[in-house]
Amino acid sequence: MGRLRQKHSDIIDGVLARYPEKKSAILALMHLAQEEYGYMNQEAMQDVADILGVDSTHVLSLAGFYSLYYEQPVGKYVLEICTDLACALRGADEFAETACRKLGIEMDGTTEDGLFTVKGVMCLAACDRAPMLQCNLKYVEDLDEAKFDALIERLRQEAASGEEEPSVVHRILAYAKD
Numbered sequence: 001m002g003r004l005r006q007k008h009s010d011i012i013d014g015v016l017a018r019y020p021e022k023k024s025a026i027l028a029l030m031h032l033a034q035e036e037y038g039y040m041n042q043e044a045m046q047d048v049a050d051i052l053g054v055d056s057t058h059v060l061s062l063a064g065f066y067s068l069y070y071e072q073p074v075g076k077y078v079l080e081i082c083t084d085l086a087c088a089l090r091g092a093d094e095f096a097e098t099a100c101r102k103l104g105i106e107m108d109g110t111t112e113d114g115l116f117t118v119k120g121v122m123c124l125a126a127c128d129r130a131p132m133l134q135c136n137l138k139y140v141e142d143l144d145e146a147k148f149d150a151l152i153e154r155l156r157q158e159a160a161s162g163e164e165e166p167s168v169v170h171r172i173l174a175y176a177k178d
């Protein structure tokens with residue numbers, strides 16, 4: 001039995017119960033695996049594949065397709081800056097450079113304290129509120145430097161306090177209950 005099933009049996013059963021077909025739970029279980037392992041490494045993909053009875057190459061193909069799944073280790077907070085057309089027209093590329101400079105990292109890099117990773121991603125469907133970013137599944141829209149600075153400060157405080165927001169999987173389960 002894989003580590004994911006050993007450690008999170010109740011959550012896995014809760015997720016599986018939400019879907020008429022087991023395989024449909026794959027994205028939710030990939031979130032759980034990512035939270036457990038930090039990114040979608042080989043073990044994480046194999047755990048998901050074993051739970052669902054699918055080939056691990058199927059999990060691999062989804063991990064490669066969706067930018068929400070990480071194939072390399074990332075920081076605690078992943079700042080996914082949309083650099084697609086509408087956001088680019090409103091200065092997203094320059095904003096991404098500014099964000100990296102403020103954090104002292106390159107694009108796709110992670111800060112030394114392991115808190116922040118910056119990534120460029122394709123359209124996140126909030127084009128009317130460009131430029132924008134997504135951080136751990138939450139949108140920050142109409143971005144400017146002041147908003148970015150406030151976000152970083154809030155996240156640093158959150159990390160220092162040890163208070164965690166509910167994980168993605170817990171949010172999926174809570175949402176499905178409503």
Ligand code: FES
Binds near residue numbers: 083084085123127
């Ligand atoms: S182009 Fe950035 S949200 Fe659509």
